[in-house]
Amino acid sequence: xxxxxxxxxxxxxxxxxxxxxxxxxxxxxxxxxxxxxxxxxxxxxxxxxxxxxxxxxxxxxxxxxxxxxxxxxxxxxxxxxxxxxxxxxxxxxxxxxxxxxxxxxxxxxxxxxxxxxxxxxxxxxxxxxxxxxxxxxxxxxxxxxxxxxxxxxxxxxxxxxxxxxxxxxxxxxxxxxxxxxxxxxxxxxxxxxxxxxxxxxxxxxxxxxxxxxxxxxxxxxxxxxxxxxxxxxxxxxxxxxxxxxxxxxxxxxxxxxxxxxxxxxxxxxxxxxxxxxxxxxxxxxxxxxxxxxxxx
Ligand code: GLU
Numbered sequence: 001x002x003x004x005x006x007x008x009x010x011x012x013x014x015x016x017x018x019x020x021x022x023x024x025x026x027x028x029x030x031x032x033x034x035x036x037x038x039x040x041x042x043x044x045x046x047x048x049x050x051x052x053x054x055x056x057x058x059x060x061x062x063x064x065x066x067x068x069x070x071x072x073x074x075x076x077x078x079x080x081x082x083x084x085x086x087x088x089x090x091x092x093x094x095x096x097x098x099x100x101x102x103x104x105x106x107x108x109x110x111x112x113x114x115x116x117x118x119x120x121x122x123x124x125x126x127x128x129x130x131x132x133x134x135x136x137x138x139x140x141x142x143x144x145x146x147x148x149x150x151x152x153x154x155x156x157x158x159x160x161x162x163x164x165x166x167x168x169x170x171x172x173x174x175x176x177x178x179x180x181x182x183x184x185x186x187x188x189x190x191x192x193x194x195x196x197x198x199x200x201x202x203x204x205x206x207x208x209x210x211x212x213x214x215x216x217x218x219x220x221x222x223x224x225x226x227x228x229x230x231x232x233x234x235x236x237x238x239x240x241x242x243x244x245x246x247x248x249x250x251x252x253x254x255x256x257x258x259x260x261x262x263x264x265x266x267x268x269x270x271x272x273x274x275x276x277x278x279x280x281x282x283x284x285x286x287x288x289x290x291x292x293x294x295x296x
Pocket of ligand 1: 204
């Protein structure tokens with residue numbers, strides 16, 4: 001972990017639904033790691049997805065987090081030196097990164113989603129459960145094909161060309177050593193969408209680098225994304241931060257908590273009169289009190 005004066009962590013909620021206990025738990029880990037390191041915590045509002053994003057969720061999201069006892073040193077509501085902290089206001093950063101990838105010929109225009117789904121490899125060929133079908137390498141244009149210009153308004157999908165067969169590793173702060181094989185566990189992935197927005201992967205890497213985040217704390221469902229992001233750090237010439245993935249919370253039937261578990265939303269719990277302390281104890285956590293466990 002970085003030393004006390006340099007540690008910078010972040011909470012990166014998306015305002016696409018009410019936050020639930022699982023988010024509270026992940027954010028608790030992030031807040032606690034920043035506190036234990038005597039570092040700073042940044043709140044970044046990941047409001048890029050205009051189809052799922054609702055403006056009224058942003059205010060209630062920040063309110064719920066404050067009510068639970070979270071504090072951040074930089075964020076959309078309080079500003080800071082490395083803002084803006086709303087992704088919707090950071091377009092120029094993402095566009096410059098895309099231009100860099102384009103100039104280095106590291107991206108390409110893929111075929112249609114239908115083609116990809118038809119040709120997708122059977123999941124059992126992968127060493128882990130895939131979160132999206134692998135883009136068929138036979139559909140890539142040859143790497144020396146000149147790229148069409150990006151244009152001012154993008155209405156096509158751009159994907160990163162990944163180095164097939166390379167083994168990527170990182171040492172996770174919670175789960176220990178992690179490994180993935182490129183081309184088997186994930187393939188060429190989207191960096192810019194035809195609705196002219198950056199992908200989550202690109203925006204996340206650009207922001208974590210620009211906001212000088214030293215450790216990314218997030219749910220274990222994003223471990224495969226971390227491997228993709230490691231490739232983007234490399235392609236963009238940035239140093240990757242440390243990673244700490246939190247185990248996911250499941251409900252009493254073993255189903256992962258998701259936004260559809262409305263009764264477990266922080267808002268619903270708050271409206272039912274539950275005190276924040278009780279909510280955090282439900283996740284076996286209490287802000288500022290418990291130590292950070294590390295089973296590594
Ligand atoms: N905005 C993402 C989410 O709410 C988090 C992504 C991340 O932490 O990298 O799921």
